[in-house]
Amino acid sequence: WDKYLGEAMSGASTDPLATPMVAADLTGLPPAYVLVAEFDPLLDDGLIYAAKLMSFGVETGYYRAEGMIHGFARARITGADAAKAFNAMTDFLRAKLHG
Numbered sequence: 001w002d003k004y005l006g007e008a009m010s011g012a013s014t015d016p017l018a019t020p021m022v023a024a025d026l027t028g029l030p031p032a033y034v035l036v037a038e039f040d041p042l043l044d045d046g047l048i049y050a051a052k053l054m055s056f057g058v059e060t061g062y063y064r065a066e067g068m069i070h071g072f073a074r075a076r077i078t079g080a081d082a083a084k085a086f087n088a089m090t091d092f093l094r095a096k097l098h099g
Helices: 043-055 080-098
Strands: 032-039 060-069
Touching: 032 043, 032 080, 043 060, 060 080
Parallel strands: 032 060
Antiparallel strands: none
8 A cells, every 4th residue: 555645645545535445335426337357366355346346236237357457548549458458448437438
């Protein structure tokens, strides 16, 4: 957490403003998109967060990129699978922003 929010946020892992998936209630949040990679140490967190958003009625786009690692979307210029995942995300966001 020191690298993410600095030393002043020592309790960040239990603060819903820093870690939204620990919030007691997610009702009323705007649409969200969760992009996870098969070989990402944060995969389980992403799955839990997406499920929690949906359980509170938050419109949630979700994409699990098989065979990918954390940060894979940055390789969208050189990898077709990464580009597909990135495009799915941007299509969701575009639809929410522009109707």
